[in-house]
Amino acid sequence: MSVRLDPSQLADAREIVPAPTLPNAPRACTDRSFGLPVSLHASFFGLFLAYLGVMAIGFPHPEMVLPMAICVLFTVAFYVVPMLWATTRKRCNCIKRSRRWASAACSKTASTR
Numbered sequence: 001m002s003v004r005l006d007p008s009q010l011a012d013a014r015e016i017v018p019a020p021t022l023p024n025a026p027r028a029c030t031d032r033s034f035g036l037p038v039s040l041h042a043s044f045f046g047l048f049l050a051y052l053g054v055m056a057i058g059f060p061h062p063e064m065v066l067p068m069a070i071c072v073l074f075t076v077a078f079y080v081v082p083m084l085w086a087t088t089r090k091r092c093n094c095i096k097r098s099r100r101w102a103s104a105a106c107s108k109t110a111s112t113r
Contacts, residue, residue: 045079
């Protein structure tokens with residue numbers, strides 16, 4: 001069964017250790033693009049917006065304006081926010097450009113051989 005502990009007992013048992021410090025440690029550089037080529041990201045964004053455009057034309061009822069606007073806003077947010085997040089690493093010393101379609105295709109064919 002469980003035993004009730006006083007806060008003073010918990011404070012006595014708690015061990016607080018300071019974080020380790022490394023002198024002259026470089027900042028961690030992260031690749032936030034996840035290896036996704038820019039053209040692929042942009043083409044999916046365009047295709048989703050085209051799909052929403054076709055849906056808006058296919059259902060032209062005035063009551064569909066608000067749901068379509070909400071879908072467009074969410075689609076824009078789902079593609080623009082990751083794009084902004086991936087490009088916020090300007091202060092890092094080891095900036096690595098995101099992959100392009102040609103380099104992604106070359107690496108895929110090289111890995112399948």
